[in-house]
Amino acid sequence: MKVLSHTLGFPRIGPYRELKKAQEKYWNNQITKEKLFNIGYNIRKFNLNKQIDNHIDLLPIGDFAWYDHILNTSLMLGNVPIRFQKKIDNSINIDTMFYIGRGSIHNKKALNASKMTKWFNTNYHYIVPEFYKNQSFNFIWKQLLIELDEAIKMNINNIKPILIGPLTYLWLGTKVENNNFSRLELLKNILPIYIEILLEIKKRNIQWIQIDEPILALELPEKWLKSFKNTYDILRNNISNDINILLTTYFGGISHNIELIKLLPINGIHIDLVNGKDNIEYINNNISKKWIISFGIVSGRNIWKTDLKKWYDILISIKNNRPLLWIGSSCSLMHSPVDLNLEFKLDKKIKNWFSFAIQKCQELYLIVKAINNNDPSQLIEWSKFIYTRKISKKITNIQVQKKILLLGNNIINNRKHYDTRSILQKEKLKLPLMPTTTIGSFPQTSDIRKLRSDFKSGYIDYNNYKKNMKNHIKNIINIQEKLDLDVLVHGEPERNDMVEYFGENLNGFVITENGWIQSYGSRCVKPPIIIGDISRSKPITVYWSQYAQSLTKKIVKGMLTGPITMLLWSFPRDDISPIEITKQIALALKEEIYDLEKSNIKIIQIDEPALREGLPLKKSEWNEYLNWAIESFHLTISSTKDETQIHTHMCYSEFKDIINSILILDADVISIETSRSGTNLIKLFKKLNYPNELGLGVYDIHSPNIPSISKIQSFLIEALKNISFKKFWINPDCGLKTRTWEEVIKSLHNMVQATKILRKKYNYYLK
Ligand code: GLN
Ligand code: ZN
Numbered sequence: 001m002k003v004l005s006h007t008l009g010f011p012r013i014g015p016y017r018e019l020k021k022a023q024e025k026y027w028n029n030q031i032t033k034e035k036l037f038n039i040g041y042n043i044r045k046f047n048l049n050k051q052i053d054n055h056i057d058l059l060p061i062g063d064f065a066w067y068d069h070i071l072n073t074s075l076m077l078g079n080v081p082i083r084f085q086k087k088i089d090n091s092i093n094i095d096t097m098f099y100i101g102r103g104s105i106h107n108k109k110a111l112n113a114s115k116m117t118k119w120f121n122t123n124y125h126y127i128v129p130e131f132y133k134n135q136s137f138n139f140i141w142k143q144l145l146i147e148l149d150e151a152i153k154m155n156i157n158n159i160k161p162i163l164i165g166p167l168t169y170l171w172l173g174t175k176v177e178n179n180n181f182s183r184l185e186l187l188k189n190i191l192p193i194y195i196e197i198l199l200e201i202k203k204r205n206i207q208w209i210q211i212d213e214p215i216l217a218l219e220l221p222e223k224w225l226k227s228f229k230n231t232y233d234i235l236r237n238n239i240s241n242d243i244n245i246l247l248t249t250y251f252g253g254i255s256h257n258i259e260l261i262k263l264l265p266i267n268g269i270h271i272d273l274v275n276g277k278d279n280i281e282y283i284n285n286n287i288s289k290k291w292i293i294s295f296g297i298v299s300g301r302n303i304w305k306t307d308l309k310k311w312y313d314i315l316i317s318i319k320n321n322r323p324l325l326w327i328g329s330s331c332s333l334m335h336s337p338v339d340l341n342l343e344f345k346l347d348k349k350i351k352n353w354f355s356f357a358i359q360k361c362q363e364l365y366l367i368v369k370a371i372n373n374n375d376p377s378q379l380i381e382w383s384k385f386i387y388t389r390k391i392s393k394k395i396t397n398i399q400v401q402k403k404i405l406l407l408g409n410n411i412i413n414n415r416k417h418y419d420t421r422s423i424l425q426k427e428k429l430k431l432p433l434m435p436t437t438t439i440g441s442f443p444q445t446s447d448i449r450k451l452r453s454d455f456k457s458g459y460i461d462y463n464n465y466k467k468n469m470k471n472h473i474k475n476i477i478n479i480q481e482k483l484d485l486d487v488l489v490h491g492e493p494e495r496n497d498m499v500e501y502f503g504e505n506l507n508g509f510v511i512t513e514n515g516w517i518q519s520y521g522s523r524c525v526k527p528p529i530i531i532g533d534i535s536r537s538k539p540i541t542v543y544w545s546q547y548a549q550s551l552t553k554k555i556v557k558g559m560l561t562g563p564i565t566m567l568l569w570s571f572p573r574d575d576i577s578p579i580e581i582t583k584q585i586a587l588a589l590k591e592e593i594y595d596l597e598k599s600n601i602k603i604i605q606i607d608e609p610a611l612r613e614g615l616p617l618k619k620s621e622w623n624e625y626l627n628w629a630i631e632s633f634h635l636t637i638s639s640t641k642d643e644t645q646i647h648t649h650m651c652y653s654e655f656k657d658i659i660n661s662i663l664i665l666d667a668d669v670i671s672i673e674t675s676r677s678g679t680n681l682i683k684l685f686k687k688l689n690y691p692n693e694l695g696l697g698v699y700d701i702h703s704p705n706i707p708s709i710s711k712i713q714s715f716l717i718e719a720l721k722n723i724s725f726k727k728f729w730i731n732p733d734c735g736l737k738t739r740t741w742e743e744v745i746k747s748l749h750n751m752v753q754a755t756k757i758l759r760k761k762y763n764y765y766l767k
Helices: 018-027 033-053 069-076 082-088 094-102 143-153 166-172 183-203 222-239 255-262 280-286 308-321 357-373 377-390 398-407 418-429 446-456 462-483 500-505 542-550 563-568 578-598 619-636 656-665 680-687 709-722 741-761
Strands: 004-006 059-061 104-106 109-111 116-118 125-127 159-164 208-212 244-248 268-272 292-298 325-329 507-510 517-520 523-525 529-535 555-561 603-607 645-650 669-673 693-697 728-731
Touching (some): 018 033, 033 059, 033 357, 059 143, 069 125, 069 166, 082 094, 094 104, 143 183, 292 308, 308 325, 325 357, 398 529, 446 462, 462 542, 462 741, 500 555, 542 578, 555 578, 680 709, 709 728, 709 741, 728 741
Parallel strands (some): 004 325, 059 159, 159 208, 208 244, 244 268, 268 292
Antiparallel strands (some): 104 109
């Protein structure tokens, strides 16, 4: 039997972010629905053709989504949150998706968008399904069938439809408040719909269907594990044997669940060999020879060329005793950029080290061909670049490596105990009680964006750029003074993105022109690539912070992006450990802090919004991760003066899993998202007896609504019942870069006024 190639999904944004542009135009009434549909169709056609060009044997259908693939599944099952049902009159269409994803208004009342959360440990956000007790489901939204028929009409027959498995779907959802039931109770209502869909697929003479159950890589509770056998028995009994199920898992190993998987009535299993640690022999010996095993060896989540020769040597011996072998991407390619050929500015040698989605398809073709022909000669050519990278001078910096060696295993944080630091800082900073501040960025107006791009493309020189940038900063400082905020920021106008900016300014990173990946809805990010040892050759933020400070008597905070966020929101190198990478970043940031202190910056904020998402999929690995993550923060501040106040910011509210680490992190002030989570989060900090200061995110910056003074006040009064006023800072829940100036000024005005009224009311004045 021939070895076959397949992908688990292809990026849906289009090579030039066509989907994003079309979505946004449609939302602004600049294009019609027909035009939007047309753009979607063209992207799907492009994706299929690119995979056909590279001889991919089984082509994924169902990987396209107008907003999010989990939202697709929700609509397919007729799961529309109750609050939207009136608005849509029970007729689900594409607008329904956008209402649920983005929120809407009905009879002058705001309908909140469904929550978004991270897709496992990636930086993609999915729309969380909402469940309620005894909910019923219907097969309503038939996008999958339409797209299957569309491909068949293009005369493409080697298609493989994708469904999110019923258990993963239920696991990813949330129960609507006050509903006391188990999500598993809904299985019996959901499975008939899955059967209906599978039967429809069967009618189209399709051989293989891909059912994604990535939760098998987690350490699941017993009752969820037990549900697998029953669920798949029911599906199988209702669809007969002529349709083959490939169960797909990704993002982690599944050996711990192999006994369970073995018993399922399926026809094949996909395993992620890039992100998981499964032993191939073990898997091979444990899985029936009647099954397909699909090995995911081409990373869907990183951009390095695959060492095809290495995999050839491993897989060729498996092939000899397993007739049914497939080779695929580790997970969907949606987490990698589309086409390396759209990078025109990258150094040619470095570019040879990378593979984006289209090139990854080429890799799959090459390895499958080599295995089928017993001829690895072309692979040797391909893998050459892995070795030229290893020995390239571009990636090594002996100085950095020496510094890391010298550090050894003991990272010593020289700062004194918080009690001592806090006294020194109070003396130095002389802030009022409950100081008001912001998280760093201010609106990125089109003027600001144009200025940056004019400079980047060489239309204006550095002096001109600097002069104009300073004007923006001056304006931002003026506005904050007028608002009477207590601790000011320079506004980050020079940064297009908090990670890319530092990537651009540190050695060891490269930046792409078109390496976009979807983050959520129409939002895409362009992660920098860490190619080598990281170092800092000159101060990065000092000039701007110092200038901002020179304009005001108030204190201006310096702003840095922390090592974990830098790591997780980049494409990391794969030849040294993430621990080592973060240590290198930490050392570079440490130098930056030293220079900021020298320039008289008294407060420095180190943002770590990605800290939580880095938690490994398996709980048993959490502690190890948290230890090195916290250690990298400590290394960053290890020589910071005690009187310099260190802030950190994490923009989410799920702290339950990491709360003890936050305590150990020991930042002088941590600002958190509290506006949407009510006082639950504050109670968590109270229970912990959290000794340091807390910045309360008192309003939601993701919404254009202006929070009223009384709303902020009542929120604060609730919070003050739990934790002493002496510990609080007042701020929005995240950076303001996506908002308009009008919204920002009104909201911050109300925030400052609410704080002042409270200060007065309780007579909490500082002498
Ligand atoms: N300082 C950054 C900003 O204000 C923080 C952004 C974030 O937390 N994601 O934009
Ligand atoms: Zn944030």
